[in-house]
Amino acid sequence: MATYLIRRLLIAIPTLFGITLLAFFALAIAPGDPLTASIDPDQLSRMTEEQRSAARQALGLDQPIPVRYAVWLGDILQGDLGFSIVNRRDVADDLSQRLGPTLLLMGTAALVGIPIGVGLGMLAATRQYGPADYIATGFSTAFIAIPGFVVGLVLIYLLGANLKLLPTSGMMTLGKGGDLVDLIRHMIMPVTLLGLAISAQVARYTRTALLEVMGSEYVVTARSKGLRPRRVLWRHGFRNALIPIITVVGLILPDLVAGAVITESLFGWPGMGQLAVQAAEGRDPALMMGVILVVATGVLIANILTDVAYAIADPRVRLGERA
Amino acid sequence: MRLRALAAGLATMLLAVSVAPVAAQGAPDTLTVTRVSDFPTCFHPICFQTGNQYMNFQLLYNSLIKVDTDESTFIPDLADSWEVSPDATIFTFMLNPDATWHDGTPVTADDVIYTAATAAQMAETYTTNGTYSIANWTAVLGADAVAGTTDIPEGLKKIDDHTVEFTLAAPNAVWLRNLPDPAYMIMPKHIFEGMDAAAIQASDFANGVGTIGSGPYKLVSFTPSVGIEYTANEAYHKGAANIPKLIFKLNVTAETAAAQMQSGELDMAIEMSPGDQEVLTGVEGIDVVNVPGLGVQFLQFAVDNPVVADKRIRQAIYHAFDRRLLLETAFGGAGALLWGPGAFDLEDPALDRYEYDPEKAMALIAEAVAEGTFDQTKPLRVIYYPEEPGWMEISAALQNDLSAVGLNVQLEPSDSAGWTAKLPDTTAYEISLQCCGSFYHPDRNSGMFNCETPIATMYANCEMDALFKAARETGDAAEQAAIYAQIALILNTDVPYNWLWFKANTNANTTALSDFAYYPNARESFAQIETWTLTR
Numbered sequence: 001m002a003t004y005l006i007r008r009l010l011i012a013i014p015t016l017f018g019i020t021l022l023a024f025f026a027l028a029i030a031p032g033d034p035l036t037a038s039i040d041p042d043q044l045s046r047m048t049e050e051q052r053s054a055a056r057q058a059l060g061l062d063q064p065i066p067v068r069y070a071v072w073l074g075d076i077l078q079g080d081l082g083f084s085i086v087n088r089r090d091v092a093d094d095l096s097q098r099l100g101p102t103l104l105l106m107g108t109a110a111l112v113g114i115p116i117g118v119g120l121g122m123l124a125a126t127r128q129y130g131p132a133d134y135i136a137t138g139f140s141t142a143f144i145a146i147p148g149f150v151v152g153l154v155l156i157y158l159l160g161a162n163l164k165l166l167p168t169s170g171m172m173t174l175g176k177g178g179d180l181v182d183l184i185r186h187m188i189m190p191v192t193l194l195g196l197a198i199s200a201q202v203a204r205y206t207r208t209a210l211l212e213v214m215g216s217e218y219v220v221t222a223r224s225k226g227l228r229p230r231r232v233l234w235r236h237g238f239r240n241a242l243i244p245i246i247t248v249v250g251l252i253l254p255d256l257v258a259g260a261v262i263t264e265s266l267f268g269w270p271g272m273g274q275l276a277v278q279a280a281e282g283r284d285p286a287l288m289m290g291v292i293l294v295v296a297t298g299v300l301i302a303n304i305l306t307d308v309a310y311a312i313a314d315p316r317v318r319l320g321e322r323a
Numbered sequence: 324m325r326l327r328a329l330a331a332g333l334a335t336m337l338l339a340v341s342v343a344p345v346a347a348q349g350a351p352d353t354l355t356v357t358r359v360s361d362f363p364t365c366f367h368p369i370c371f372q373t374g375n376q377y378m379n380f381q382l383l384y385n386s387l388i389k390v391d392t393d394e395s396t397f398i399p400d401l402a403d404s405w406e407v408s409p410d411a412t413i414f415t416f417m418l419n420p421d422a423t424w425h426d427g428t429p430v431t432a433d434d435v436i437y438t439a440a441t442a443a444q445m446a447e448t449y450t451t452n453g454t455y456s457i458a459n460w461t462a463v464l465g466a467d468a469v470a471g472t473t474d475i476p477e478g479l480k481k482i483d484d485h486t487v488e489f490t491l492a493a494p495n496a497v498w499l500r501n502l503p504d505p506a507y508m509i510m511p512k513h514i515f516e517g518m519d520a521a522a523i524q525a526s527d528f529a530n531g532v533g534t535i536g537s538g539p540y541k542l543v544s545f546t547p548s549v550g551i552e553y554t555a556n557e558a559y560h561k562g563a564a565n566i567p568k569l570i571f572k573l574n575v576t577a578e579t580a581a582a583q584m585q586s587g588e589l590d591m592a593i594e595m596s597p598g599d600q601e602v603l604t605g606v607e608g609i610d611v612v613n614v615p616g617l618g619v620q621f622l623q624f625a626v627d628n629p630v631v632a633d634k635r636i637r638q639a640i641y642h643a644f645d646r647r648l649l650l651e652t653a654f655g656g657a658g659a660l661l662w663g664p665g666a667f668d669l670e671d672p673a674l675d676r677y678e679y680d681p682e683k684a685m686a687l688i689a690e691a692v693a694e695g696t697f698d699q700t701k702p703l704r705v706i707y708y709p710e711e712p713g714w715m716e717i718s719a720a721l722q723n724d725l726s727a728v729g730l731n732v733q734l735e736p737s738d739s740a741g742w743t744a745k746l747p748d749t750t751a752y753e754i755s756l757q758c759c760g761s762f763y764h765p766d767r768n769s770g771m772f773n774c775e776t777p778i779a780t781m782y783a784n785c786e787m788d789a790l791f792k793a794a795r796e797t798g799d800a801a802e803q804a805a806i807y808a809q810i811a812l813i814l815n816t817d818v819p820y821n822w823l824w825f826k827a828n829t830n831a832n833t834t835a836l837s838d839f840a841y842y843p844n845a846r847e848s849f850a851q852i853e854t855w856t857l858t859r
Contacts, residue, residue, distance in 0.1 A: 032740030038363070039453025040372055041743045042760055045623075045779040046770055047450065052747065055451040087547060088364045089530065097547065153578070161585035168582050174550045174570045175353055268574050270548045278548075283740045 001311070005304065012300045019296045020289060021069065027280075027288050028065045034085040035059060037282040059085060072289060081293075082286030086278055091290040094275060099294065101171055102259040102271035109191045110252060113198030118245065120199060121206020126233065128211065136203060143200035148193055152266040155189045169268035190267040194260055198252055205248045209241035216240070242313040250306030257298035349587045349833065351859050353568040357575040357583075358593040358846070364547055367529040368506050369445065369520060371454050374846045378593070379571055380505035381849040382553055383536035387416050387435070389503045389850045392840045394617065394763045397499065398851075399561075401430065401509055401537065411496040411798045418485040422560040424511050425535040425542075432481040437512035439463060439489070440475045447471070448520040455506040456770065464492045494796040496803065497766040503847070511535060539564045539853040548574045555853075564853040565838075577712070584609055584831050590857075591832040593845050596712055597654055600829050611831040613657045614841045618759025618828075619665040620658070620713060622721075622821040625749030627781040630703065633696040635687040637818040640703075640754075641677035643684035643728040644721055646823045653716040657827035664822055665762030667811040668804070674815045684728045702733040707756035708742040714756050717823070721754075749781055759826060761844045765807045766795055768814075782819035835859040 259273030464478030531545030
């Protein structure tokens with residue numbers, strides 16, 4: 001296991017390099033640049049070509065793309081994530097300020113959504129074609145199909161604007177110092193939105209996986225041996241249905257650092273998703289690369305954790321061994 | 324059983340936490356405001372680029388003078404009184420002797436001279452940062468000579484500790500009117516003395532840490548993308564603000580501003596989406612108003628592009644586009660129709676009002692086609708970005724109306740950065756949607772034209788540029804009006820732009836707020852904030 005983990009981590013380095021290279025070039029060739037994104041169009045249109053060139057030079061945008069990438073890479077290797085042109089701050093400061101709120105929001109949503117999703121999926125599978133199955137399946141279909149933006153706006157207008165029960169924006173009430181209750185109240189709606197989306201996906205996979213497993217010969221055998229239904233479900237059914245569930249949870253894990261762009265924008269949550277949008281809209285190379293670096297690292301770690309989880313869940317899986 | 328108990332406990336806890344109404348957030352001593360826009364981390368004019376900085380600078384700092392809500396009557400700010408020489412060359416300001424910085428240091432003439440001098444010295448940095456214009460500072464006699472140095476322009480003179488004299492390189496009758504702009508707000512010499520441009524931009528002050536001004540509010544804290552907290556400056560020379568605390572919320576989106584007003588999280592929202600007026604009208608505790616603004620919606624032509632080089636085509640488009648109908652139906656009439664540049668007197672009967680007339684449009688097009696100056700098969704590429712309020716509606720209506728007169732319109736939306744990137748390349752488009760500016764004076768249009776190095780539309784008319792200069796240099800109101808009438812006729816005829824309408828701003832506030840007024844230039848609305856009252 002240890003050897004496997006070390007090898008995976010070492011392989012991650014060139015993978016990260018490739019991801020950053022692709023991302024840097026994609027951003028560089030997109031129409032516009034940090035100059036056009038950061039300067040008011042009125043002001044920009046009044047600048048002469050010489051002034052625009054001078055501005056580009058001041059921002060380091062006059063260099064060829066490969067040179068700019070090499071400079072960025074060199075800075076990264078020295079621990080310098082660079083300076084955000086859009087926000088006029090060190091990228092490290094931006095990332096450190098945004099990562100915490102994203103981990104809090106997404107982590108809470110995952111902790112809420114995954115168990116609910118698994119529970120609903122199990123309920124639906126064990127009560128197949130019954131009222132509980134229809135309700136659970138209907139719920140998961142609805143919250144996969146309905147855009148999160150729509151659900152979010154309904155929550156905002158219902159619970160915030162009309163009933164005035166919950167705050168609609170931000171992490172805490174400005175000017176009040178902020179306490180745990182205030183934070184929780186601000187989290188309820190975005191966590192609900194994200195949790196619903198996560199549980200809907202997980203419920204579908206859980207139901208499908210469990211139905212497939214519960215029809216297996218070994219489960220039938222276990223039942224016919226007289227084992228209690230609960231034991232059959234948990235020890236034989238659920239355990240063997242874990243692999244696809246682990247897969248979908250593994251796909252959710254990177255979002256813990258990537259954030260949820262729409263939810264964060266809707267609820268004014270100062271997280272990584274919003275930062276990524278700012279970076280893209282602002283064509284801010286350093287900021288965008290910082291975000292990508294963090295998210296790509298999260299994806300790679302999530303992949304490793306998922307593989308380890310497979311090995312724990314299924315003794316037949318041997319990490320790192322050749323077939 | 325255990326699971327059920329856990330679920331019940333969790334539900335009870337959530338219910339308890341959510342029961343307290345949000346309206347309690349509206350603290351009696353705190354005004355929470357927002358303007359739907361961004362805010363880059365910068366508290367110094369050297370990197371002043373956005374409307375939200377405009378508003379926050381008004382809380383922290385002072386200009387020498389301000390304007391009242393009519394956008395023309397001057398009122399004291401840092402200067403109690405002022406004198407202007409008859410030839411509009413020498414401007415003398417007598418500072419309020421009670422004005423102090425938030426750290427208790429007196430504000431003196433040295434601070435004023437320092438601010439104007441360093442702007443002239445660092446003019447290139449201001450330009451490359453794309454900041455709001457500092458033309459007033461660079462218009463001072465000797466300003467050009469000190470660029471890149473640490474010298475003081477010869478036109479800046481300290482008469483005494485509270486009297487400053489500005490001598491301009493050329494007469495400028497509109498110089499005073501530009502001074503309220505936050506680009507000219509006075510900075511503390513004792514903080515910045517000796518710093519170069521890079522040091523200023525990297526300073527804690529510029530980044531919202533320990534930032535001090537002389538204005539009605541002191542900075543308490545700045546959290547990027549979250550908000551800025553202020554407390555009233557008890558020693559403010561114009562009298563301490565009535566409202567003890569103020570919070571400027573950042574990162575409020577157009578989609579959620581109205582909801583935050585309704586939930587009580589916001590007390591005031593400036594420049595909301597026009598559609599929010601319908602949402603908020605009739606909501607208890609909220610007033611929502613459309614205030615005629617100074618920003619203009621217009622079509623910008625790439626005049627050097629052969630497709631629209633013939634002014635008859637630009638005139639045809641003006642006639643073909645039913646902007647009156649669009650303003651009424653899509654924007655609820657929130658605006659004042661234009662047929663010439665903003666702030667000019669457009670009642671001159673010599674001016675063509677470019678009323679909706681498709682027949683006239685087609686006749687003009689036919690003329691141009693017959694003379695071979697217009698190829699009707701070539702597309703008119705219209706660039707814009709859909710997120711700008713109103714541009715989706717304008718672009719769709721434009722395509723519809725121009726197609727009806729036989730013009731081939733191709734809409735090319737992109738995001739803001741992509742759109743801005745295309746603007747300097749006039750081969751890449753024929754028409755760009757444009758907004759807004761702040762046209763409080765006809766001279767505000769002069770910056771859009773430069774016959775020696777054409778910019779924006781690439782329209783070059785040296786006769787017109789000379790007229791703008793002559794208007795600035797005359798202190799005679801009647802003579803100035805006559806000159807502007809000539810300029811209006813030139814632009815109304817040549818139409819390098821199709822000016823659509825003055826935009827109205829949709830603003831909302833809690834009814835607990837009183838003794839305040841919105842400015843037509845909405846960003847200027849905090850100019851007299853010390854007089855506002857909050858009663859709840």
